Amino acid sequence: MEYQENMALPHAAHSRPRDWPSAEDNVFLRRSSGNEKFMQSYARLPIRNFVAPEIVLGAGSLELAGQYACDLSQRRVLLVTDRGVREAGWADKVKRSLALRGLEVALFDQVTASPKSEEVILGARHYLDNDCDLIVAVGGGSPMDCAKAIGIVATNKVSILQFEGVEQITTPGPPIICIPTTAGSSADVSPFTIINDVARRRKVTILSKLLVPDFSLIDPLTTSTMSDAVTVSTGMDALCHALESYVSNASSPLTDLCALESARLISSSLPIVHNDPTDARARDMMMLCSLYAGLAFSNASLGLTHAMAHSLGGLYDCTHGEVNAVLLERVVRFNYPYARDKYDTLERVMFGDAGGKDSLFRRLRELREKLGIRRGLERFGLRREDIPYLGEVTLVDLSLATNPRPATQEDIEGLYEEAL
């Protein structure tokens, strides 16, 4: 692809040259000598952008919230969280760190799972009423997504739903610091926020570079209070981010590197944490995997699994990561003929060798079942008569644009049927 003046930087559905070396090839290149000829056979480096916040990673980094916040706030901080994270004590720890630096805090903890547009309005009001100038989010994907949306609404003073789609936000919100307490959503590094439009029973995806947080303080200690169910579902969400961004039409050598390493580490670390939640090293590793996967999907986007999970999440109250886990193996089997080499590479890094479509399908299913996710989508309330509607909604989801295989409504409905 030739660079042209005014050309939109590829961030969505652009195919990259098939013959660009994969991360696996890069390993081969490092080992081989006289590879000049080999390199010459490849296309030129494709133009891709890569966005990320300033990241502080490591045990205890949560304690740095005050230090980072005092550079950004002269007035008051809106601390966004949910009740569960408060009860676990993490919100209070952040509050203390902010207070130690002399910062005043207004607390907003009314965020629920799959944050609703009404919660965003409430939070924005709280931000304005308390004359805040900085947002600190502590929690999983829901508080962080809600915090990003609160910032945009507080500044623009219109409904967050008006910004649906790609780069629709023109006026940035206040600075944001994110402190994730789960290893999976990666909302702390991503340019996305997903908000539930309750009136239309749809999850709305908003993608904008203005949604990338200013700082991400990633502290693996915060994941020690996650239940096994949350550990597994957020971990499977991260795996899904890695796999979908790796085969995405908008992937690049940079995102490939992150995605592949994430998939490799999750396949070994997640079963360890599931069996022994006190294994601190495996918990650290899961936080790292989540970050890698987050950087990959923030810059290569996702695919059909997420498009279908978003549609289902708008209609039913269901766990995002668990829905992804159930759909993933089926979407991989559907996509396989369109990204064969990449799926084979994934299977090799995750399981040691590659046996093709059915082998990867079976191994992903075994991994999911080993982690205790054994039931289909019926358990979330999915009814056969809702499938045509879900098919329609999935077709317009942003994540579908970068799926390696084009999908028709019929294809999507078939995948929902299979996953019942």
Ligand SMILES: [Fe+2]
């Ligand atoms: Fe996800």
